[in-house]
Amino acid sequence: GAGVSQSPSNKVTEKGKDVELRCDPISGHTALYWYRQSLGQGLEFLIYFQGNSAPDKSGLPSDRFSAERTGGSVSTLTIQRTQQEDSAVYLCASSLSGGGFDEQFFGPGTRLTVL
Amino acid sequence: AQRVTQPEKLLSVFKGAPVELKCNYSYSGSPELFWYVQYSRQRLQLLLRHISRESIKGFTADLNKGETSFHLKKPFAQEEDSAMYYCALNTNAGKSTFGDGTTLTVKP
Numbered sequence: 672g673a674g675v676s677q678s679p680s681n682k683v684t685e686k687g688k689d690v691e692l693r694c695d696p697i698s699g700h701t702a703l704y705w706y707r708q709s710l711g712q713g714l715e716f717l718i719y720f721q722g723n724s725a726p727d728k729s730g731l732p733s734d735r736f737s738a739e740r741t742g743g744s745v746s747t748l749t750i751q752r753t754q755q756e757d758s759a760v761y762l763c764a765s766s767l768s769g770g771g772f773d774e775q776f777f778g779p780g781t782r783l784t785v786l
Numbered sequence: 787a788q789r790v791t792q793p794e795k796l797l798s799v800f801k802g803a804p805v806e807l808k809c810n811y812s813y814s815g816s817p818e819l820f821w822y823v824q825y826s827r828q829r830l831q832l833l834l835r836h837i838s839r840e841s842i843k844g845f846t847a848d849l850n851k852g853e854t855s856f857h858l859k860k861p862f863a864q865e866e867d868s869a870m871y872y873c874a875l876n877t878n879a880g881k882s883t884f885g886d887g888t889t890l891t892v893k894p
Contacts, residue, residue, distance in 0.1 A: 674829075702880060713792075713886030714830075714872060727881050762830065769880040771818035772837055777830040 673697070675778035677763050683784045684753055692748045692781045694763030700776070702769025703746050705738060708780070709759040717761075720746060721769050753785045788813040790875050792885035799863050800893050807858040807888045809847075809873030818876040819856040821847055822884075825869045833858075833871070843867070863892045 676695045684690050696703050705717040716730040720740045731737070735753075740746040750757055760780040766773035789812045799805050811817055821833040834842045836849040836856060847858045856873060873885040 704882060706884070714874075714884035716882055716884070719880050719882070721880060726879065729881075764830075771876040771878045771880075772835070773876070774820070774832045774835065775822075775882065779829055 675763055675765050675776050677761075677778040677781050679781060680779065681782045681784075683786065685786050686755060687752055689749065689751045690753055690783065692750075692761050692763075692783070694746045694748070694765075694778060696744065696746070696763070696765030697776055698744075700765035700767055701743065702766045702773065703740060704764045704766075704775060705746070705748050706762040706764070707732075707759045708762055714762065717748070719769070750783075753783075755785050758783055758785045788817070788875050788877065788881070788883045790873050790883050790885040792871075792873055792888050794888050795886065796889050796891070798891045798893060801865055802862050805860050805863040805867070805890065805892075807871050807873075807890065809856045809858065809885060811854050811856065811873075811875050813854075813875060813877070815877060817849075818878075819847075819849055820874040820876065821845070821856075821858050822872045822874055823869050824872070830872070863890075865892045865894055868892045 678693045703720040706714040718738050719727045735751045738748045762780045763778045764775040766775045791810045819836045823833040824830045845860045872887045875883045
């Protein structure tokens with residue numbers, strides 16, 4: 672079956688604009704994660720969904736960042752009033768149930784460049 | 787709060803030499819630990835998890851609770867092992883914490 676997909680693959684935007692990043696998890700996976708990978712940095716956890724609810728939003732860097740998930744499937748990460756420091760690769764992953772033993776399956780990422 | 791530390795950003799070895807990528811963690815509960823790998827121009831993917839106690843592509847990792855470590859080892863490195871390696875810790879609450887990653891280069 673299809674893996675995790677993300678769109679767009681690349682996004683260039685101007686400082687101050689809003690952007691939306693989309694993630695399509697593997698069908699049947701109830702857990703969905705968003706991460707940020709900055710140049711030379713590791714993976715920074717942003718948010719985790721179990722179904723449509725987000726029990727852990729602690730990683731969102733500021734109130735400019737928000738995410739939602741609908742129908743237990745597609746998720747959208749929105750960044751408002753983008754800043755240059757938001758430039759990074761945004762990765763989405765899904766897992767079957769979100770339990771501690773579960774493997775995460777990653778998407779190809781969206782590379783965001785804020786000019 | 788949990789934390790994962792990979793002390794080496796870069797690691798370079800010659801083909802056929804042993805390799806060890808270090809990972810230390812801090813977590814008050816019982817951790818679930820993983821190694822993920824990202825080959826050039828490919829997605830991040832699971833390499834192995836401690837619960838499985840398996841060897842994948844010749845790599846093994848042992849969870850040492852006393853030293854809070856989960857180092858990744860391979861006795862004879864191959865050029866195709868060159869990649870970025872991430873150690874990760876999962877909690878039962880679903881939160882994942884990744885280390886900063888180690889870039890392994892295996893020279894011919």
